[in-house]
Amino acid sequence: MEIRPLFRLAIPLVALMLGQVSSFSITPEELEGRFKQLPTVPESELSAMSNQVTSFRGLIKHDGLTGHTWVSFPFVENPGSFGFDPKGRLYVAEANRFWLGVPDLRGANELIRDDFQAVTVEDRLKMYDKFASSFPAGWFSRVADRLIRLEDRDGNGVADHRTLFSDRFKEPLDGIGFSVLADEGSVYFTCIPNVWKLTDTDDDGVADEEKAISTGYGVRVSFIGHDLHGITRGPDGRLYFSVGDRGYHLTTADGEVHEGSGRGAIFRCESDGSGLEVFCEGLRNPQELAFDNYGNLFTFDNTGDIGDLARMVYALEGSDSGWDMSHQSAHHYATHLDWGDFRPEKSMWVAERMFDTYNEEQPQWVYPPASHVARGPSGVTYLTGESLPEDLRDLFLLANYRGPSEGCTVLTVKVEPQGAGYHAVAENVLFQGIGASDVELGFDGNIYLCDFGGGWSVNENGSIQVAGSKNAEQQANGAKVAALFSAGFDQRDIAELRQLLSHADRRVRQAAQFALVKKGEPGAATLREVAASAKAALYPRLHAIWGLGQLGRLDPESVTTPLMMLLKDADAEIRANAVRVIGDLRLAKAESELITVLTQDASSRVQSLSAIALSRIGKRGDADISSALFSVARENGEAGAPDIVLRHALLTGLDRITEVSTAAEKSGSESKEERLIALLMLRRHESPEAVRFLNDADPQIVREAVRAIYDTAAADTSAGDAVSALGEKARSLPETVQRRVVANNYRRG
Template identity: 25%
Template sequence: MRRNKAYWLVGLTLTALGLLLPAQAGAVEGEPGDFQPPEIRVPAGFSVELAAGPPLVSHPTMACFDEQGGLYVCNNAGVNMSNEELEQHLPNAIHRLVDDNGDGQFDSFTVFADKLTFPMGGAWHEGALYVASPPNIWRLRDSDGDGVADERKILVSHFGYNGNAASIHGCFFGPDGRLYWTDGYHGHEIKDEQGKVTSKRAGSYLFSCRPDGGDVQIHCGGGMDNPVEVDFTDSGDMLGTVNILYTRPRQDCLVHWLHGGAYPHRRQVLSEIKATGDFLTPAHSFGHVAVSGMTRYRSAALDPSWGDNLFTTFFNSGKVVRLSLQRQGSSYGVSQNEFLSSPSREFHPTDVLEDADGSLLVIDTGGWFYRGCPTSQFAKPELLGGIYRIRREAMPSVTDPRGLQIAWAKQTEVELTQLLNDSRFAVRQRAISECAARGQDILETLAATLSNGSPRTRVHCVWVLSRLVQQAGLAESASELLRPALSDAAEDVRQAACAALARSVRGVDTAWLVPLLQDSAAGVRRQAATALGMLDRREALPHLLSALDRESLDRPEEHALIYAMIEMASPQAIRDALRALPSGQPSLPQWRGAVIALDQIDGGQLRLAEIELGLESADARSRKVAADIAQRHPEWLSPIANKLENWLESGQWSARRETIESLLAIYLNQAEVAALAGRFLQEQQPPEVRELILRVIAGGGSLTPHDSWLKPIRQQLSSADEEQVRQAMSAVLALQGNAFADALGKIAEDEEYSLPLRVEALAALTRQAGSVSDDTLEELLDIYQDSASPTAARRAAQILGQARLSPQQLKHIAPLLEQAAPVELRDLIAGYQRTTDRDVGQAFLVSLAKNPALLSLAEYEVSDVIKSYPPELLGPANRLLDRLKEHEQQKMSRLQDLRDKLHEGDAMRGKIVFNSEKAKCSSCHRVGDQGLRVGPDLTTIGGNRAASDLLESIVFPSASMVRDYDPYKILTADGRVLNGLIASETQQTLELQQANGEKMVLHREDIEQIVPSSVSIMPAGLDEALTEAELLDVVAYLQSLK
């Protein structure tokens, strides 16, 4: 066996007295001489030591232990690659680290598995390592004990990824004996051994399977960006970390992942997932931190009160936090406490795990990663990572923490069950597996232990049985043994027993579980409902329906009850149960649960009459449920139109505003409802009703206007009331054709209207007409060149950049490029990327070269415009790009000078600059309740971004995009090129958030191409528009936002 040895000449122990000083690195054979562990701060009474550094690891990310104490570390090569590049080069590996002398510092390593794409986690089980390395879930086995895997098997495939780490993570071994893993938002297509597709979806999901790769199941899923790690409570609940559960503002969260749960934020996943109402919500929100690794603390070595606390890593802010869980209804409340931090901006913790002695290992990956990472604007692979051990001072040593001195094979069944209550958590976990391996022989002993063991012993007996009930030959006997656990005095035991029975392949009597729907503990009730659904016990439907009427019902318990009905997939049984209710009429909670289930069951054939109760209800939640369901049933058009007419005519529109808007939006492209909308646009209708109709039209995207809309909209466009005009103009922007061109032209020419309104009329006119008349062009030029309003001039530049101008018109406006200010220049050049005309290209290059503001543009902003120009223009084009490259190098040098002066910034002055017309920061970013939500919300940005990171993001805004704020370039069928963020999507439409704050709804049939852009919508050059002092002040202000 070839092993790599590292000799630690100096033990690196940092003792924390509230604040740690930087460690002096000990020399390591083969270690880069300049490797310096970062300063790490932990609470007083704790210590930090370097457990592994180079060469044992270079860029470690995630890790797990085997039963012998070997540490399997996903070690990255320090490269940022796309999925295609990763599969071509296979640059990454898994190292197996060994602590030869038990002093807590790893001494040697083998490369357990090389030539991997991007391994992210692992779980050791029965002699094999189970690893998520996209696009596959792998089983890696070392059959000859040399520390190198010689057996590799793909268990599950295929999962999408793009190289930015938002893909599959894991695996994680569940207490029920199944393997679990998470998957980021890149879709999957899983096939069985015969090549048949068993699951194909676009969303983000959490999966499980048997250790042999069989019986792949989806646990839950949704539209979140990147679920990372999960762990399980003793009662069987799964909690985990996830990035971008919500957006605008971004929220990274801790989630209680429920069976069958549908989670935010992309609503288009609702077409591929069974939802029980609104998206489920998180247990705790961290803000924007790039949450990563997580572990449940199972021992008491660090603090006796910390048992079952969670430890979680924050990549962005370089922290590890401790989370205390409290039962809250059927889920959890969470209290967050900072545990570990570092002032070093290059400290990026990616995982935390508990060693068998109760110490914690924290993994720092170093400075290499930047794909989608806002705190790492540039890859710095030379900044290596390490693994750090956290101990409590004077922490008692644990004898044989992994039970290696136990003769496991010689233990009697009684002795094995006694080890289920061992003080060493690693021994307890191994005892569960060893007991399960005894099969039939252990059953009698488990029965006795369940009746007289400690609560911890009893719950672990349940998890042993949870594995046995999945074996056909043992399921009936093991299920029978679980029956007494359902009435155990301990809540955790009862809940775990429900979860175990849910996995049984035979022998479960429905009557065992039904009484637990009325248990005193909400978590037990929730899990009993889940079990009934997983077991498909349709005879329990009346009891599920009855349980929905509980006054204290919370959303997780409600979800479990409704999802159980969906899983049973018996519409007739649901209708029979409704008719059999003692009252003869369902309560609103019962009605909501029943109609949601009927709507979600394939072939449920829900009828409009069955949602009448909700549509007519005074209860807002019931009305919303009914309206949401109606959206999925276009066959209800006529009766819904009649209802809308009655509500509008009878004056009920005020109390039912949200329901009416939702239903109108669904059917507005149908002639019957379009005509109805036209009736209520007429001048004699109440202004509030007209506003409601116009708002629905404005939100409808690219609609063909109904004839009945034309006259009332034209009338409102001619109003002297500017607010009335704006309402009508918003609707016009969503309509196809140029039916309103004359009215818009009159507004643009009428100096009685305010200049901003006239500019918006020109914007609407150019969008409606497709092309731009010479008269309209001159009006825009007049506003741009002569306006005393910088805002109006900027808007005119945006319109010119987005308009479809002819080659002659582009040449005509080219001189504007010579004098345009940096912000307007960026808008104006956009119009030149659609042309291949030589003369236009020549005029563009000549004019742009004369503008000193050229250097405010990034090289890629110009190269994107000129990449399709004729070959004869390559000479002047490359000269422009060379100037930009040289300027980029100068900015890099200036960046270091500015870093040295960051302490000079003043936050109070920076707030003034941030909100000024000069900086325009608040025109895109929100702080508190001020500013627009175009870019990321900055309300707490200082809490998770270092000052240097903030400075870099201003100087080089496109170096790394914040996830979920990825820019796109969209080419429309009518020739427009639009740039912005995709704010939301449905199957039919896409909402584009443009840099000017304007949102535009586009129908997919009107889109020719969607291309990811390398250019951030945050403009480059802000650092040069501001003085050095102003820039430092802005950074100081952002740093103060915590």
């Protein structure tokens, strides 16, 4: 496999639990010595838990909150992430394999060349065997990442009971384990290379059924912490999770292969792992995921403190955010990849500002972030309900991990619509001085912080911190929600569940939605009625739509008419989510109506989701859909400043529907936006037809054409010859694009 040294050069960003370090090799003796740094107390030697309230670590920056320590070492070790079950029991992922079984290229230079060629997890295992002498005997399987379960049985506000839920995660390919979702009677745990479903059938606090429902993640070593994480339950009832640029190579049950070695991505699937999809890609290290009240998915991607910035990403289905592991090469790996003297000072990631919010000079194929937020984004959750002060509601809560505890913060982030997308309008520090790598809103309405303990190595400083409202009424609101979840929802009658669809806490609304889905036709009738009611409030209608989507995955015909009726609703949010669900279900009968929505709806957000929906419904070569997509692209360009989120939604539609020959013919269009989006589609297909755009009158399109050819397999076709033939014309191009022309000539001798 050839390693192309130009188009994907970047400076590495900070991993969750590793500071910025230079590239070097750690000796086997040094690696062996690190085992002595692991602070652990054998299970048999743990003393009884004190069950005493102790002071809060760090600073609370809100007058309406108070806090304390919920549990600390040795009853929790190296906590990286956590999640509550409906009974209020906390499952904590202990990241003990950090540098103790999970390597990092920056400390294992001998792996670099082989790592860049790894495509499957089996390739990585072969690499470990090849370089076994570089590691102490048994180094890859001596320490286990673990899941523990903690409870506050007497309700005094601190943990008083602990069990070791599972400690099986110690195979050479395992780790680091990060992110926990406990619901529907099971615990989902993401630990490279698997997504695990763990079940405690007798409720003794120990998993007795363990099944990998999806596998093939982490094909490379890359940076430690760029792992499998972020697992959450979407409003559609599916599992959503993410992987960093350690990449993936997945084969579904029907034989479909998804490959992204060296790229981060977001995935979704059913609870048993079926129906797996790559939702979006080109991310670096999207630690965690969170939905807002309207069904929109967000993630926060890391920075490397090298001139780039951390990114809040509105996760748009089918989008490509531009990151590839090879962006790190110029800054850490160049001397190990035999580049000779050809080493640019900046990677393309930085030099072309691929990390930045939108501007016309950056590569247009990259889906830009919504905003720049934080410096070391890690765990994230959404604050919902009425258990917290009013100014802390309907916000994202984000762990901003910066190494030493004193430099770490937890932020609130307020997000508002902007065209077809979103942007952050406020970012405030809520907690300071706690090495929080994850955050959760407990069912009791309190905020819980997963305190790794600070720093970049295993330690004995870990704890779980908790903070809640000082207001008695708000505390009572949290207690009521906890009681609802503890009792469960499936046994409640339809009238009560319908009422709960209007609850202030989105988690209650979602649980009521899921319970109605299980009620058969009576539940379905309620969902249809609520969704169609113009008199009903927005939130219950949205949950009814999502519930119909769940039913539709079992019987699409039963929900087609109710959903299509909503395409003309007066509320844009209703139309947007009806479109989204229709696309998810691939309801072919709705094609003509969706084309009308795409071309005529007044909301750019509704248009963007319509483009994606049509891309799921139509087939390659559908001329009606393709024509509509190009028509909206032209109108988007005529708006003066194109809506970039809409552009990328249209691009996904074209990518999945339009023939390459049709896109190539757009090189003669009078519309710049139409020419540009056609070229971007050709890039996704790595088509040599991009050559048609090399002589475009617009410099932006010429730049993009050079990138589309040199950056892809098209470089090894006649299109690459055309790039070499640019000659003097290349002088007017930006330096980063000129470098592609020069390198292209070098490749041809």
